[in-house]
Amino acid sequence: MALLEVKNVKKIYTTRFGNNQVEALKDVNFSVESGEYVAIMGESGSGKTTLLNILAALDKPTEGKVYLKGNDLGNLKEKDIAAFRRQNMGFVFQDFNLLDTFSLKDNIYLPLVLSVAKYNTMEKRLAPIAEKLGITQILDKYPYEVSGGQKQRAAIARALITKPQLILADEPSGALDSKAADSLMNLFTTINQDGQTILMVTHSVKAASSANRILFIKDGEVFHQIYRGNLTSEQLYQKIADTLTVLTTGGEEGE
Numbered sequence: 348m349a350l351l352e353v354k355n356v357k358k359i360y361t362t363r364f365g366n367n368q369v370e371a372l373k374d375v376n377f378s379v380e381s382g383e384y385v386a387i388m389g390e391s392g393s394g395k396t397t398l399l400n401i402l403a404a405l406d407k408p409t410e411g412k413v414y415l416k417g418n419d420l421g422n423l424k425e426k427d428i429a430a431f432r433r434q435n436m437g438f439v440f441q442d443f444n445l446l447d448t449f450s451l452k453d454n455i456y457l458p459l460v461l462s463v464a465k466y467n468t469m470e471k472r473l474a475p476i477a478e479k480l481g482i483t484q485i486l487d488k489y490p491y492e493v494s495g496g497q498k499q500r501a502a503i504a505r506a507l508i509t510k511p512q513l514i515l516a517d518e519p520s521g522a523l524d525s526k527a528a529d530s531l532m533n534l535f536t537t538i539n540q541d542g543q544t545i546l547m548v549t550h551s552v553k554a555a556s557s558a559n560r561i562l563f564i565k566d567g568e569v570f571h572q573i574y575r576g577n578l579t580s581e582q583l584y585q586k587i588a589d590t591l592t593v594l595t596t597g598g599e600e601g602e
C-alpha cells in the first residue's frame with residue numbers, strides 16, 4: 348500500500364461575495380511510497396499550497412480522496428484531526444514558524460508536549476536528531492539569536508521529533524541564502540536516506556534537484572513527472588529546468 352494516495356482531488360474556492368468560483372485543483376492523482384523524496388513544482392497560482400493544505404488535512408477537497416496509510420483523511424472526525432496530524436506528519440515551512448519566546452529546544456519539544464511525553468523521553472529523542480542536524484550546541488538559544496539556516500534546522504528537528512510517517516515541507520529553503528539552502532537540501536537528502544519520507548513544495552530548481560521524483564502541476568493537474576533514476580544532480584537540474592520552460596511557455600509535455 349502506498350503511504351500517501353491522492354485520488355481525483357478537486358478544489359473549487361467559492362468567494363464569499365458574488366458567485367465567483369476558482370478551480371484551484373482540477374483532478375490531481377498521484378501516490379507516494381514510503382521512503383520517497385518527492386518535490387512538487389508549478390507556477391505561482393497552480394495550486395501547490397492548496398494541495399499541501401489538503402494533504403495536511405487543514406482543508407478539505409471539493410471532490411476526491413486523500414489516504415494516508417490507508418486512512419481516508421475525509422473520514423477523520425474534526426476532534427481527531429489535530430492528533431492525527433501530530434502523530435503522522437511533520438511540517439517545515441518557509442518562515443520556520445518558531446515561537447520567539449521559547450528556546451530552540453522548547454520549540455522542538457512542542458509537538459511532544461502536546462502529546463504529553465515525559466521530559467526524559469523528549470531528551471532521549473532529541474539528542475540524536477540534534478546531533479545529525481548540527482544544532483546540539485545552540486539548543487538553549489532563542490530563535491532571534493541564531494541564523495536563518497539554524498532556525499530551519501530547529502524547525503526540521505521539531506518536525507522529526509514525533510517520528511512522523513511523512514514530512515510536508517512548503518518552500519523550506521525560500522528564506523535562506525544559497526549556501527544555507529544547499530546545506531538544508533543536503534540535510535533533507537540525509538534524512539531521506541535514513542528512511543524519512545518527504546514531500547516538498549518548491550520554486551527552486553536547485554532544491555527540487557535534491558529530490559528523487561519531481562511532480563509538476565499545471566492547470567490543476569499533475570502535468571508531468573521526472574524520476575531521478577541514474578541522473579546526476581546536475582543532469583536532473585537541467586531536466587527540471589527544461590520541463591519548467593515547457594510548463595511556463597505553454598508548450599505540450601516534452602521529454
Ligand SMILES: Nc1ncnc2c1ncn2[C@@H]1O[C@H](COP(=O)(O)OP(=O)(O)OP(=O)(O)O)[C@@H](O)[C@H]1O
Nearest residue numbers: 360361369371389390391392393394395396397398
Ligand atoms: N482561499 C481562497 N479563496 C479563493 N481563491 C483561492 C484561495 N486560495 C487560493 N485561491 C486561488 O486558487 C489558485 C491556487 O492557489 P495556490 O495558493 O494553491 O497556488 P500556489 O501554486 O501555491 O501559488 P504560489 O506558488 O504563488 O504560492 C489561485 O488561483 C488562487 O488565487
